[in-house]
């Protein structure tokens with residue numbers, strides 16, 4: 424796990440992160456990113472491994488730990504890793520999106536340094552360069568509550584990290600060639616669970632987890648897929664939801680849960696059934712052909728194979744969407760549970776803050792110059808050689824992008840898309856409402872970097888101002904992704920109090936890659952160190968800022 428040799432780096436980090444408390448512990452990781460053969464659906468293919476593993480190593484840490492990851496890129500292409508849902512307070516320098524950082528070139532290494540400040544929960548990291556996520560490079564990041572901070576459930580006997588989702592056998596290079604040629608990558612080939620897939624009755628399947636009878640276990644489950652929502656359920660066992668994307672929830676019990684692309688949650692499962700094998704069943708949702716896979720959950724000293732009769736998936740189509748929306752509404756924040764929370768002042772009273780800006784986002788697709796593109800409100804984002812954040816910081820933003828090409832309202836009746844870097848100029852500390860309107864027939868998930876937001880509503884049809892009366896202004900879950908059902912809308916609210924350049928993107932990989940994303944530029948009005956860290960002296964520079972002297976530091 425951690426190595427202790429980088430004391431110098433640690434000292435440097437402390438100096439750089441004014442505001443990071445020296446007593447907050449450091450965890451060091453050395454990661455070698457390589458190609459290697461994997462076969463998540465049983466078909467061998469080139470995968471992206473971290474220290475030889477797929478999924479990659481779990482980062483296990485505690486609130487306020489400082490994380491130092493030295494990433495060595497042994498791939499034949501540039502690489503960037505992002506830490507989705509880690510808020511990177513004052514620190515978009517380390518966010519790992521192409522708009523914030525220069526990629527780690529092949530044969531070189533770069534050391535990420537960030538603090539998991541005032542957060543708890545289950546998160547994922549993954550590559551943001553090209554379509555690399557389709558070949559791996561991802562893993563889980565667990566943030567425990569600090570000692571002395573009570574957790575609203577008894578300490579589980581153990582924890583299991585479960586990364587699951589749809590999968591393509593083609594690999595990221597082939598998929599990228601398909602998208603670059605203007606076509607769609609089409610439907611995934613199947614569903615994987617922790618890099619494997621098994622079918623019911625497969626006697627050779629190795630258990631994903633072993634539970635002792637009578638004990639309770641925490642399963643941290645993330646959908647790391649590229650396109651499909653999934654439903655998961657345990658044969659013969661219920662699940663108690665305890666955490667959703669970094670928030671302790673009201674602890675409802677579920678037979679099955681929908682989990683959308685990019686989302687993580689934790690459930691408690693008690694081994695209270697006859698001691699034998701059971702299946703964890705994962706199936707695709709809202710896709711024409713239902714795909715499913717299973718993993719074996721074993722009881723220690725148990726006796727007997729899992730039953731071949733697996734619990735059925737929830738309804739599909741309209742009834743299934745209504746069911747799923749109801750399940751979303753049953754997710755509530757436990758207001759009395761103690762936990763680290765960013766921005767505690769605003770947290771409890773978000774329903775009383777006046778909205779200063781409403782941004783309504785409609786996803787669309789179009790063929791531009793013969794090629795498929797996806798966009799938001801008429802703009803299809805393209806990455807730039809010089810990361811947006813660096814161009815802006817060096818005072819060269821206007822050489823690289825134009826602010827506010829994307830408007831706060833979608834253009835009605837016009838599906839055209841213009842290709843350009845998309846940067847929305849936001850005002851520091853504005854309280855914004857973001858409405859996601861999905862006028863397409865497929866389900867979408869959206870993610871915002873740098874913040875968590877209150878997911879206050881998900882409803883069918885079109886949004887209108889009077890829909891605000893349906894918002895949950897009391898105990899909506901504070902999270903960083905939101906699903907938007909076909910021909911439906913969702914509303915989220917957040918205070919833009921984290922200065923930096925932050926990516927808002929579709930979590931569907933094909934859509935992200937083909938432009939369905941933009942960046943919020945949130946500037947500290949006074950260039951103050953209180954609001955944002957100085958650029959790290961070790962920050963890689965590229966494009967038009969390479970070799971330039973560093974601008975005057977913040978004060």
Ligand SMILES: *[C@@H]1O[C@H](CO)[C@@H](O)[C@H](O)[C@H]1NC(C)=O
Nearest residue numbers: 424482483484485565567568
């Ligand atoms: C993970 O971290 C928690 C809290 O920091 C600790 O109790 C636990 O032992 C760690 N687990 C592993 C596998 O390191």
Ligand SMILES: *[C@@H]1O[C@H](CO)[C@@H](O)[C@H](O)[C@H]1NC(C)=O
Nearest residue numbers: 432493494532533534535961
């Ligand atoms: C690359 O790795 C070496 C050896 O661990 C380390 O000393 C150096 O600081 C790293 N370089 C960067 C840019 O992180």
Ligand SMILES: *[C@@H]1O[C@H](CO)[C@@H](O)[C@H](O)[C@H]1NC(C)=O
Nearest residue numbers: 574575672673674757759760
């Ligand atoms: C919320 O958290 C509190 C404090 O830990 C706990 O006692 C309570 O059972 C939780 N409430 C629900 C509904 O889960």
Ligand SMILES: *[C@@H]1O[C@H](CO)[C@@H](O)[C@H](O)[C@H]1NC(C)=O
Nearest residue numbers: 772774775776777778779854
């Ligand atoms: C919110 O807006 C209302 C109506 O404009 C105003 O009366 C109220 O003072 C505002 N509240 C805050 C906290 O600014």
Ligand SMILES: *[C@@H]1O[C@H](CO)[C@@H](O)[C@H](O)[C@H]1NC(C)=O
Nearest residue numbers: 825826827848849850851946
């Ligand atoms: C961004 O917004 C701020 C505050 O509204 C404004 O002062 C600034 O001029 C804007 N910058 C651009 C480039 O639009």
